[in-house]
Amino acid sequence: NAGVTQTPKFQVLKTGQSMTLQCAQDMNHEYMSWYRQDPGMGLRLIHYSVGAGITDQGEVPNGYNVSRSTTEDFPLRLLSAAPSQTSVYFCASSYSDTYGAPLHFGNGTRLTVT
Amino acid sequence: AQSVTQLDSQVPVFEEAPVELRCNYSSSVSVYLFWYVQYPNQGLQLLLKYLSGSTLVKGINGFEAEFNKSQTSFHLRKPSVHISDTAEYFCAVSVGGYNKLIFGAGTRLAVHP
Numbered sequence: 001n002a003g004v005t006q007t008p009k010f011q012v013l014k015t016g017q018s019m020t021l022q023c024a025q026d027m028n029h030e031y032m033s034w035y036r037q038d039p040g041m042g043l044r045l046i047h048y049s050v051g052a053g054i055t056d057q058g059e060v061p062n063g064y065n066v067s068r069s070t071t072e073d074f075p076l077r078l079l080s081a082a083p084s085q086t087s088v089y090f091c092a093s094s095y096s097d098t099y100g101a102p103l104h105f106g107n108g109t110r111l112t113v114t
Numbered sequence: 115a116q117s118v119t120q121l122d123s124q125v126p127v128f129e130e131a132p133v134e135l136r137c138n139y140s141s142s143v144s145v146y147l148f149w150y151v152q153y154p155n156q157g158l159q160l161l162l163k164y165l166s167g168s169t170l171v172k173g174i175n176g177f178e179a180e181f182n183k184s185q186t187s188f189h190l191r192k193p194s195v196h197i198s199d200t201a202e203y204f205c206a207v208s209v210g211g212y213n214k215l216i217f218g219a220g221t222r223l224a225v226h227p
Binding site: 004033035040041042043044045048058059090092100102103105106107108 | 148150157160204208
C-alpha cells in the first residue's frame with residue numbers, strides 16, 4: 001500500500017526557474033493539500049482540494065499554482081522560483097473534508113532555490 | 115485569528131522518564147485538536163485527536179493528551195518514554211472546515227539512554 005507518494009525527494013533550482021512537485025495517492029481520498037515546513041514555523045497550508053476540479057488557497061498561496069484533474073493526483077507548480085521558497089514540501093490527503101478526518105502525509109520534497 | 119503555540123522548542127528527557135509537551139491554542143470558536151509526530155526524514159503521522167466528548171484522549175504508542183477548555187491547552191503526555199519516541203511533535207488545530215490545519219512550530223523530543 002503506497003499511500004501518498006511525492007516526487008522528487010530532493011530538488012535544486014535556480015532563481016526564476018519553474019518546476020512541478022508531484023503528489024499521488026492510491027487511497028481514493030477526496031481531500032488533498034500541500035504544506036510547506038520551515039524551521040521554527042511548523043507547517044503552513046499552501047493550497048488544498050476537496051475533489052477533482054476543485055481547489056482553493058490556503059495560508060501561503062503566493063508563487064504556487066495547483067490543479068486537480070483526477071482524484072489521485074495533486075501537483076504543485078512553482079511558477080518562478082525564489083530563494084524564499086526554499087523549504088520542505090509535504091502533500092497530505094484525507095478520506096473526508098470534514099473535521100477530524102486524519103491526514104496522511106507523504107515523505108516530503110526538499111527544495112533549495114539558489 | 116486562530117493560532118497554536120508550542121511552549122517548548124526542545125525537550126530532552128532520559129529513557130523511561132515521563133514527559134509532557136505543552137500546547138496552547140487561541141480560537142473564538144469550537145476547535146478540533148490534533149497531535150502529529152514526525153520521525154526523521156518522514157512525513158507526519160497522527161498520534162491522537164480531540165473532537166468532542168471525554169477531555170482525556172488516548173493515542174498510539176502510549177501517548178495521551180488532555181483538552182482543557184478554560185486554559186485553552188492540549189498538552190501531550192507519556193508516562194515512560196523510549197528511545198524510539200525521539201521525534202518532532204506538532205500540535206494542530208482544525209478550524210474553518212475542509213480539514214485545514216493550523217500547526218504549531220513543533221517540539222523536538224530527544225530521549226537519551
